[in-house]
Each structure stands twice: as structure tokens, then as C-alpha cells.
Amino acid sequence: KKAKASGDRYLFYTQKMTASVAAKLTLENQLRQALDKEEFVLHYQPKVSLGSGQLTSAEALIRWNDPRTGLVPPGKFIPILEETGLIYEVGRWALRKALQDYLRWRAAGLAAVRIAVNMSPMQLRHRGFIAEIEQAIGVDAHAAGGLELEITESLIMEDVKHSIASLQAIRAMGVSIAIDDFGTGFSSLSYLAKLPVDTLKIDRSFVIEMTTGPQGLALVSTIINLAHSLKLKVVAEGVETEEQSRLLQVLNCDEMQGYLFSEPVSREVFEARFLAASPKISTPVLRQPDLG
Ligand code: C2E
Ligand code: MG
Ligand code: MG
Ligand code: MG
Numbered sequence: 393k394k395a396k397a398s399g400d401r402y403l404f405y406t407q408k409m410t411a412s413v414a415a416k417l418t419l420e421n422q423l424r425q426a427l428d429k430e431e432f433v434l435h436y437q438p439k440v441s442l443g444s445g446q447l448t449s450a451e452a453l454i455r456w457n458d459p460r461t462g463l464v465p466p467g468k469f470i471p472i473l474e475e476t477g478l479i480y481e482v483g484r485w486a487l488r489k490a491l492q493d494y495l496r497w498r499a500a501g502l503a504a505v506r507i508a509v510n511m512s513p514m515q516l517r518h519r520g521f522i523a524e525i526e527q528a529i530g531v532d533a534h535a536a537g538g539l540e541l542e543i544t545e546s547l548i549m550e551d552v553k554h555s556i557a558s559l560q561a562i563r564a565m566g567v568s569i570a571i572d573d574f575g576t577g578f579s580s581l582s583y584l585a586k587l588p589v590d591t592l593k594i595d596r597s598f599v600i601e602m603t604t605g606p607q608g609l610a611l612v613s614t615i616i617n618l619a620h621s622l623k624l625k626v627v628a629e630g631v632e633t634e635e636q637s638r639l640l641q642v643l644n645c646d647e648m649q650g651y652l653f654s655e656p657v658s659r660e661v662f663e664a665r666f667l668a669a670s671p672k673i674s675t676p677v678l679r680q681p682d683l684g
Contacts, residue, residue, distance in 0.1 A: 416472065419469070420472055423469055423476075423478055431456055432482060434453065434454055434486060434490055434659065435452075435454075435656040435658055435662075436452060436453070436493075436656060437450070437655065438451075438653060438666050439649040440647060440648060440653050441646065442641045448505060448647055449506040449507070449508050451510075452486060452510070453466065453656045473512075474513075474514055477514075479512045483512055484524055484528075487524070487528050488528050491535050494506075495532065498534060507540065508541070508542055508570065509539070509541055510541075510542045513544065516547060516558055517558075522558065525565065525567065529565065529567070540570055541562065541568070541569055541570070542570045542571075542572040543559075543572060544573050544577065545573060545574055546573075546576065555587075556588060559587065563588050568591065569590055570589065570590065571587070571592050573629075574592040574593055575594060575595045575598050576597070589624065590625060592615065592626050592627070594616075595629060596650075599628050602639055603633070612640070616645050626646050626647070627647040627648065627649060628650070629648075629650060630650045633652060634652065636650075636652070637652055
């Protein structure tokens with residue numbers, strides 16, 4: 393009897409495993425096709441200055457427009473893209489598409505926003521990555537100066553030496569680097585000072601704790617002061633309430649991003665709602681290439 397019970401259980405697990413492996417394979421094939429059929433889309437979420445209230449940047453956030461189910465968020469498919477190596481191709485597509493939209497905005501004389509693109513840890517480690525960015529930028533100096541790459545902290549910390557070398561090469565092109573989800577990766581302070589980056593994005597969890605946890609406010613204040621003392625710009629992510637926004641302003645945070653100002657929206661909506669309404673290009677957004 394006992395043996396049979398465990399046998400059944402074994403069979404059950406095997407069936408379940410087979411089912412999940414099959415589901416994954418299906419998804420993998422669908423994602424491959426999605427790339428061919430151009431079903432990936434970029435939505436854009438604005439970042440705004442806490443000082444002036446002006447739009448500063450557009451963060452590109454990928455979605456999969458699955459004809460069967462509609463928009464699929466990146467959390468559902470980025471891990472599969474990474475597991476299968478498809479992330480290189482999709483990542484290259486996202487970078488090129490974002491730059492293309494950005495250059496079109498500039499050519500049309502729309503607002504002087506920068507463009508931010510998220511990078512997978514795997515892309516930064518990839519040999520051809522620096523050359524790919526160089527190619528995507530091409531000869532347009534504005535493309536380099538307006539481009540910001542967002543890279544999560546945990547990735548950089550996994551391989552600090554290699555990361556520093558890659559980040560330096562990217563910055564030497566005039567491209568800016570932001571550490572995404574800052575505070576979740578437990579960087580040591582000595583590393584932070586050495587990292588060739590321009591911006592810290594404070595993770596949403598800290599923004600939430602500013603008003604809910606006892607030490608939350610002090611923590612965010614400390615991160616902002618630390619960043620400023622390292623000459624880094626600070627952006628708060630996931631700002632949803634007026635209270636959070638006011639506190640961040642008092643704490644001297646430079647920029648914010650979140651549902652309070654806007655959710656990520658389609659390119660069309662972004663152009664109509666934000667770019668058409670913002671002041672036109674006045675000052676160049678070029679950053680000087682890093683020659684050091
Ligand atoms: P992230 O770069 O940290 O982006 C912020 C995420 O928080 C986005 O989710 C955004 O929609 C969401 N968000 C923004 N404001 C708020 C808010 O006020 N409240 C709440 N609750 N959420 C907010 P999304 O678009 O689902 O993207 C999730 C993650 O997927 C991104 O986190 C990024 O790490 C990754 N990702 C997105 N696009 C790409 C891409 O093209 N390539 C790579 N490698 N990763 C990407
Ligand atoms: Mg990001
Ligand atoms: Mg983030
Ligand atoms: Mg995040």
C-alpha cells in the first residue's frame with residue numbers, strides 16, 4: 393500500500409513537471425515568434441524634476457503584445473528570455489527601438505527628454521555589448537548624450553571588476569549609467585564610490601517605507617545625501633502619493649517617477665500627452681564624453 397502511494401505521488405510530480413516544462417517550451421517558442429512578428433512594444437514612463445516639475449526623461453519598458461491575451465508585463469517573460477539567451481536579441485531590439493523613437497522626437501523638435509533603457513545583467517556581461525551600443529548610437533552624438541542605461545545594482549555587485557570596466561567603456565561614449573532598484577543589492581559603500589555611474593534610482597520599497605516604517609524617512613534621506621556627496625543624481629521610483637513627492641522634495645531628491653505623475657504609456661500616448669505639451673528643446677542634453 394505504502395509503496396503504491398509514493399508511486400502515485402511520483403507519477404503525480406512527474407506529470408506536473410512535464411506539464412511545466414512543456415508550458416515553458418511553448419512560451420519559449422511563442423517568444424521566439426514574437427520577436428519575428430514584431431510583437432514586442434516599448435511603453436514609456438516619464439521622469440520629472442522635483443525642482444521644476446519638468447519632464448526630464450522617458451524610461452522604455454518592454455511589453456509583449458500577445459495577440460491571444462494582450463499586453464504581457466516583462467516580469468512574465470524576461471526570465472525566460474534570459475534562460476534561453478533570447479534576451480540578447482530582444483535587448484538589442486529594445487535599445488535600437490528606444491533610440492529610434494528618441495531621435496525622431498528630437499528631429500521633430502519635441503521636448504529635450506533623455507531616453508532610458510533597461511539592461512539585463514546578461515547583456516552587460518556579453519562580449520559584444522559595448523560594440524553593440526556603439527553601433528546603435530552610430531555617429532549621432534545626440535544619441536549618446538541623451539541615452540541612459542539602467543542596470544540593477546545586484547548585477548554590478550556580482551562581478552565588480554568586470555562591471556567597472558564595461559561601465560567605464562560605456563560612459564566614455566558619452567552614455568550615462570543609472571543604478572536601478574538601488575538599495576536592494578547591498579552594495580558596500582566603498583564600491584559605490586568607485587562605480588562609474590551617474591544616477592541612483594532609489595527602489596520603490598524605500599519610497600513606500602518613507603511613510604510607513606519608523607526608519608524609512610531617515611534611510612531615504614541618507615541615500616540621497618550619500619548620492620549627492622558622490623556627485624550622483626538621485627531619482628525616486630514608484631512615487632504614488634503627494635505625501636511621498638513632498639517629502640522627496642524636502643529631502644532634495646532630484647527627480648521622481650511613478651504612478652502619481654504617470655504610469656508607463658504607449659509611445660503614441662507619451663508623445664501626445666507629454667512631448668507635445670513640454671517646452672521645446674532649449675539647452676542641449678549632451679553630456680561631455682568621459683575622457684578620464
Ligand atoms: P524597473 O526598471 O525598476 O521599472 C519599474 C517598474 O515599476 C515598471 O514595471 C513600472 O511599470 C513599475 N512602476 C513604475 N511606477 C510605479 C508606481 O508608482 N507603482 C508601482 N507599483 N509600480 C510602478 P514593469 O514595466 O512591469 O517592468 C518591470 C521590470 O522589468 C523593470 O523594472 C525592468 O527591470 C524590467 N524591464 C522592463 N523593460 C525591460 C527591457 O527592455 N529590458 C530588460 N532587460 N528589462 C526590462
Ligand atoms: Mg528601470
Ligand atoms: Mg527600478
Ligand atoms: Mg524595479
